Amino acid sequence: MRELKISDWIIHLSENSHPHEVVIEVSTRCNLECVHCFRQSAHGFMYKDMSLNDFVKIVDNAISSGVKKLVFSGWGEPMANPRILDMIRYAKSKSLYVVLNTNGTMLVDLAEELVKIGLDELYVSIDAVDVELYGKIRRPGDLSSVSKSIAKITDLKQREASRKPVVKTIFTLTKFNQDQLDKLIEYSINMGIQEIYLSLYIHHPRGVQGADCIRDDKCLSELENNLERLSIKLMDSPLRIWLPNIESYTSRECPFVNNRALYVRVDGRVSPCMFLAYNWDVLIENTTRSIREFIIGDALKESLSEIWRRQSNMIFKLSFNYMPSCLDCNLRRYCSYTLSTETDCWGNVPNCSFCPYNYKFSYCPI
Numbered sequence: 031m032r033e034l035k036i037s038d039w040i041i042h043l044s045e046n047s048h049p050h051e052v053v054i055e056v057s058t059r060c061n062l063e064c065v066h067c068f069r070q071s072a073h074g075f076m077y078k079d080m081s082l083n084d085f086v087k088i089v090d091n092a093i094s095s096g097v098k099k100l101v102f103s104g105w106g107e108p109m110a111n112p113r114i115l116d117m118i119r120y121a122k123s124k125s126l127y128v129v130l131n132t133n134g135t136m137l138v139d140l141a142e143e144l145v146k147i148g149l150d151e152l153y154v155s156i157d158a159v160d161v162e163l164y165g166k167i168r169r170p171g172d173l174s175s176v177s178k179s180i181a182k183i184t185d186l187k188q189r190e191a192s193r194k195p196v197v198k199t200i201f202t203l204t205k206f207n208q209d210q211l212d213k214l215i216e217y218s219i220n221m222g223i224q225e226i227y228l229s230l231y232i233h234h235p236r237g238v239q240g241a242d243c244i245r246d247d248k249c250l251s252e253l254e255n256n257l258e259r260l261s262i263k264l265m266d267s268p269l270r271i272w273l274p275n276i277e278s279y280t281s282r283e284c285p286f287v288n289n290r291a292l293y294v295r296v297d298g299r300v301s302p303c304m305f306l307a308y309n310w311d312v313l314i315e316n317t318t319r320s321i322r323e324f325i326i327g328d329a330l331k332e333s334l335s336e337i338w339r340r341q342s343n344m345i346f347k348l349s350f351n352y353m354p355s356c357l358d359c360n361l362r363r364y365c366s367y368t369l370s371t372e373t374d375c376w377g378n379v380p381n382c383s384f385c386p387y388n389y390k391f392s393y394c395p396i
C-alpha cells in the first residue's frame with residue numbers, strides 16, 4: 031500500500047478501503063438539448079450506448095469490489111439506452127441500492143415497470159414549472175408529459191403501498207428561473223416529490239451568456255433572500271431541500287470521495303468523478319478553464335477495488351482538502367494552474383481546486 035509522507039507524518043490508505051458506490055453511464059445520447067448542458071462544451075464527444083453484456087460485467091465487478099449502491103447517471107440520458115430496464119432488473123437482482131437520474135421525458139411508458147422492479151430512488155431534472163419556460167430551457171421537452179409520468183409513479187406507489195422509488199427533483203438555478211422557486215415547492219408537494227436539490231448553473235463557453243449567478247453579487251443576494259425564505263417556509267414541511275453553497279469558498283467537500291464513489295463511462299473506463307470524465311471547457315469568473323479527462327482504470331479489465339486503492343493520494347487530498355482553494359486566491363484570474371485540471375500549484379494531479387461540485391455550488395446526484 032502506497033504511503034504518504036507529510037512533515038513528520040506517514041499516512042496510508044486502509045487495506046480494506048473500497049468503493050461503496052458506482053455511477054454508471056449507460057448512454058451518452060440524449061433526446062434533449064438543454065440550454066445549460068455542459069455536453070455542448072465537450073471536445074470529440076462520442077455518442078453510444080453501453081451493451082448489456084458490458085453492464086453485467088461491470089456490475090459483477092462492482093459487487094466483488096464491495097459496492098452496495100449503483101447510480102444510473104452521466105453525460106447522457108440513461109433511458110436512451112434501449113436495455114435500461116434489463117439493466118435495472120439485473121442490478122436489483124444483485125441486491126444493489128439503485129438510483130436513476132433522468133430528464134423524465136421517457137418515463138411514462140416505463141413507470142409501471144420501475145415501480146414493480148423496486149427502483150430505490152428516482153431523480154427527475156425539471157428546471158422550470160412554467161410550461162413555456164420549461165420548453166425554452168429543456169429543449170424540446172414537454173413539462174406536461176414529465177408531470178404525467180411523475181403523477182403515474184406516485185399513483186402506482188400508492189396503489190402498491192410502496193415507498194419506492196423515492197422521487198426527487200434537481201432544479202438547475204439560472205437568472206431565468208429564480209422566480210420559479212415558490213411554484214416549484216407547490217408543484218413538488220402536489221406531485222408527490224419528496225426532495226428538491228437546487229443546483230447552481232455552471233457556465234461554459236457555449237452556454238447562454240449572463241445566465242449564471244456565481245460571482246454576480248446582485249443575483250447571489252436575491253438568491254440568498256429567496257433561499258432563506260424558502261427554508262423558513264419548509265421548516266414544518268415533509269419536503270426536504272438541498273441548498274447550494276453561495277457563501278463560503280473555503281467550505282469544500284468532494285461528493286465522490288465522501289460517498290466512496292467511482293464513475294464508469296459508457297466505454298467502461300473509470301474516472302474519479304463525472305467532472306473529470308471527458309475533455310471540456312468551463313467558464314468561471316469569465317475565465318475559460320480546460321477540464322482534461324482523467325482516466326484511472328478500466329472496469330472491464332480490472333477490479334474496481336484495485337482502481338480505488340491505487341488512487342490513495344487523490345483520496346487523501348480530497349478527504350482532508352490537502353490542496354489549494356483556487357477560488358479564494360487573489361491570483362485566480364491570472365494563475366496558469368487554474369486554467370486547466372492538469373495540475374495545481376501544490377503539485378497535485380489532477381487539479382480539483384476550482385471544481386464547482388467540490389465547492390458545493392452544484393449537486394452531484396450520487
